[in-house]
Amino acid sequence: MGREVRRVPLDFDWPQNKVWEGFLSPDRLHEDRCPDCTRGYTAAAEWLQVLASRMDMLGSDVADQKRGRPLHPWLAQDSYPPNDAQYRVVRPSEDILDLLAGLTGEGKGRFLNPLRGGDGYRIARKIVEAAGLDPKTWGVCPACKGHGSIERYEGQRAEAAAWEPSDPPTGDGWQLWETVSEGSPISPVFGSADGLAGWMSDPARGDRWVPGDVARKFVEEGWAPTGVMSAGHGFQSGVEAIGWNDKG
Numbered sequence: 001m002g003r004e005v006r007r008v009p010l011d012f013d014w015p016q017n018k019v020w021e022g023f024l025s026p027d028r029l030h031e032d033r034c035p036d037c038t039r040g041y042t043a044a045a046e047w048l049q050v051l052a053s054r055m056d057m058l059g060s061d062v063a064d065q066k067r068g069r070p071l072h073p074w075l076a077q078d079s080y081p082p083n084d085a086q087y088r089v090v091r092p093s094e095d096i097l098d099l100l101a102g103l104t105g106e107g108k109g110r111f112l113n114p115l116r117g118g119d120g121y122r123i124a125r126k127i128v129e130a131a132g133l134d135p136k137t138w139g140v141c142p143a144c145k146g147h148g149s150i151e152r153y154e155g156q157r158a159e160a161a162a163w164e165p166s167d168p169p170t171g172d173g174w175q176l177w178e179t180v181s182e183g184s185p186i187s188p189v190f191g192s193a194d195g196l197a198g199w200m201s202d203p204a205r206g207d208r209w210v211p212g213d214v215a216r217k218f219v220e221e222g223w224a225p226t227g228v229m230s231a232g233h234g235f236q237s238g239v240e241a242i243g244w245n246d247k248g
């Protein structure tokens with residue numbers, strides 16, 4: 001829901017609206033960008049992916065024709081499409097499904113399902129194999145070996161994989177946190193649940209004001225009642241009342 005109460009030490013002084021450092025992997029674990037690629041593939045492999053996904057779209061178009069939908073603009077606006085005698089773009093015939101089914105090892109019906117994911121990756125892989133190449137090595141960026149980034153020091157990647165976030169320290173204080181980002185405090189630390197609930201329902205907070213009963217329930221039990229009336233927002237769920245300011 002975007003808000004939670006944390007019990008932190010009374011003297012906890014992490015700045016409000018700043019993500020708690022323990023939730024963010026430290027800079028020293030961030031690798032450098034690969035100078036030669038963006039995603040770990042060579043430019044040739046990137047192009048193959050583009051063309052394979054266009055092939056995949058031909059299969060989708062058979063389904064689109066059955067549903068009376070127009071040709072996808074990426075195909076319709078191709079510079080050199082197949083034409084009829086009037087120079088109109090002709091749409092793919094159903095035998096494309098035999099080809100795609102054969103390349104992917106799927107039944108033809110799969111390509112008529114509007115909810116299927118794209119199969120471009122598998123099509124590209126099959127083309128690489130048909131060329132007698134190993135898809136595990138062909139098309140992989142040699143500079144970064146397919147990672148898309150480069151270790152700044154040996155063992156950095158393993159260190160990053162082993163890194164785990166750590167919670168803020170716990171204590172007797174009460175503090176409101178947002179969980180929309182990785183997590184940051186959004187209230188002062190109070191010495192009691194009442195203190196925090198009172199702060200949440202202080203009318204001086206303007207748009208972020210929360211009805212007193214909602215605030216109290218939320219602070220003490222970690223949940224909000226299902227429906228409340230609130231000034232300016234009319235009837236809304238208690239959950240909305242707590243989280244309504246998530247978008248700033």
Ligand SMILES: [Zn+2]
Pocket residue numbers: 034035036037038040041141142143144145146147148149
């Ligand atoms: Zn690379």
